[in-house]
Amino acid sequence: MKALVIGASGFVGEYLMAAGHSRGHAVVGTFTAKAETHLEFLDATDADAVHDLIVRTSPDWVFMTAANPHVDLCETDPAATRPINVDAVESVALSCAEVGSRLMFFSTDYVFDGSNGPYDEHAEPNPLCEYGRQKLEAEELVRSILPDHHVVSRINVVYGWERHGKNFFVRLLRNLRFGESATIPDDQYSTPTYVGDIAEMAWDLAEARANGIYHLAGPDFIDRCEFSKRIAAAFECDPSLIKATSTAELGQAAARPLLGGLVSRRVEEMSMHEPRSVKSALELLYDQESILAGS
Ligand SMILES: NC(=O)c1ccc[n+]([C@@H]2O[C@H](COP(=O)([O-])OP(=O)(O)OC[C@H]3O[C@@H](n4cnc5c(N)ncnc54)[C@H](OP(=O)(O)O)[C@@H]3O)[C@@H](O)[C@H]2O)c1
Numbered sequence: 001m002k003a004l005v006i007g008a009s010g011f012v013g014e015y016l017m018a019a020g021h022s023r024g025h026a027v028v029g030t031f032t033a034k035a036e037t038h039l040e041f042l043d044a045t046d047a048d049a050v051h052d053l054i055v056r057t058s059p060d061w062v063f064m065t066a067a068n069p070h071v072d073l074c075e076t077d078p079a080a081t082r083p084i085n086v087d088a089v090e091s092v093a094l095s096c097a098e099v100g101s102r103l104m105f106f107s108t109d110y111v112f113d114g115s116n117g118p119y120d121e122h123a124e125p126n127p128l129c130e131y132g133r134q135k136l137e138a139e140e141l142v143r144s145i146l147p148d149h150h151v152v153s154r155i156n157v158v159y160g161w162e163r164h165g166k167n168f169f170v171r172l173l174r175n176l177r178f179g180e181s182a183t184i185p186d187d188q189y190s191t192p193t194y195v196g197d198i199a200e201m202a203w204d205l206a207e208a209r210a211n212g213i214y215h216l217a218g219p220d221f222i223d224r225c226e227f228s229k230r231i232a233a234a235f236e237c238d239p240s241l242i243k244a245t246s247t248a249e250l251g252q253a254a255a256r257p258l259l260g261g262l263v264s265r266r267v268e269e270m271s272m273h274e275p276r277s278v279k280s281a282l283e284l285l286y287d288q289e290s291i292l293a294g295s
Pocket residue numbers: 006007008009010011012013030031032033034035042043044045064065066067068069084106107108109155156157158159167
C-alpha cells in the first residue's frame with residue numbers, strides 16, 4: 001500500500017516509516033525543521049502545500065503524527081501551537097477526503113481528566129489542559145470530515161531509542177549515566193508504551209482498514225517514578241538518583257491528568273501485534289544498545 005507519514009522526522013514518525021518499509025509498503029515521509037535527505041519538506045500549517053502533497057502522492061493512508069506536543073507551551077501560548085495541532089489536522093483531513101485517502105491521527109491520553117484512568121475507548125474525554133483540548137478538537141474534526149475513513153490512535157508516554165533523544169526514557173537515562181539526580185512525580189500514572197509496538201499496531205490497523213478510535217498502549221499501569229526506577233534497574237544505574245516529588249510541587253503551567261493511561265481494549269479484541277510489558281521492552285532496549293555498541 002502507499003502511505004504518507006506527516007511528521008516522519010519525529011519520534012513516532014521515524015518508527016512508522018521503518019515499520020512500513022519492512023512490511024513492503026511504499027512510504028513517503030515529511031520533515032519541517034529537522035532536515036533528512038530521505039524525507040520531503042512540508043509545513044503542514046500551509047494548507048495549499050498539504051493539498052498538493054496529498055494529491056501528488058495519493059496515498060491509501062496518511063499517518064498524521066506532526067504536532068507541537070509541548071504541553072506547557074500549549075497552555076501559555078495556545079495561538080502558537082493551534083495552527084499545527086488543530087488547523088493542520090483539518091487541512092490534512094479535507095485533502096484526504098478529496099483524494100479518497102484514509103487518515104490515522106495520533107492523539108493522547110491528555111484528552112482525559114485523569115480522575116479514573118487507565119481509560120478504554122468508551123471513556124468520555126474531559127481535557128484538563130489546552131494541549132488536551134487542542135488534540136480533542138483535532139480528533140473531532142477528523143471524525144466528522146472522514147467518518148468512515150479514519151483512525152484516531154491515542155498513545156501515551158512513548159519510549160525507545162530516538163535519533164533526536166528527547167523522550168523521557170532517553171533523557172532520564174542520560175541524566176542517570178552522568179550521575180545527575182532526577183526529580184520525578186510519583187502521582188502521575190500512565191501506561192508507558194514502547195515506540196516500536198505503536199508502529200506495529202498502527203500498521204496492523206491500517207492493513208485491516210480499521211475505522212474509529214483505538215488506544216495503543218502498553219500493559220503496565222505505573223507511576224512515573226516507578227517507571228524511572230525500572231529504567232535505572234534495567235540499565236544498571238543508581239536508583240537513589242531518582243527523587244520522588246508530587247505534580248503540585250513541580251508547578252508546571254499545564255495541569256496533568258494524574259490517573260491517566262490507556263487500555264487497548266479494541267486492539268486486544270483484534271488479535272493484532274501485542275505491546276510489550278515495560279520489563280520486556282527495557283530488556284529489548286538494553287540488547288539493542290549492546291548490539292549497537294558492539295557494531
Ligand atoms: N511521544 C509521546 O509520548 C506522545 C504521547 C501522546 C501523544 N503523542 C502524539 O503523538 C504524535 C507524535 O509524537 P512524537 O513524540 O513523535 O512528536 P515529535 O517527536 O515532537 O515529532 C513531531 C513531528 O511533527 C513535525 N512538525 C512540527 N511542526 C510541523 C509543521 N508545521 N508541519 C509539519 N510537521 C511538523 C516535526 O517535524 P520537525 O521536527 O522536522 O520540525 C516532527 O516530525 C504527536 O501528535 C503527539 O501529540 C505523543
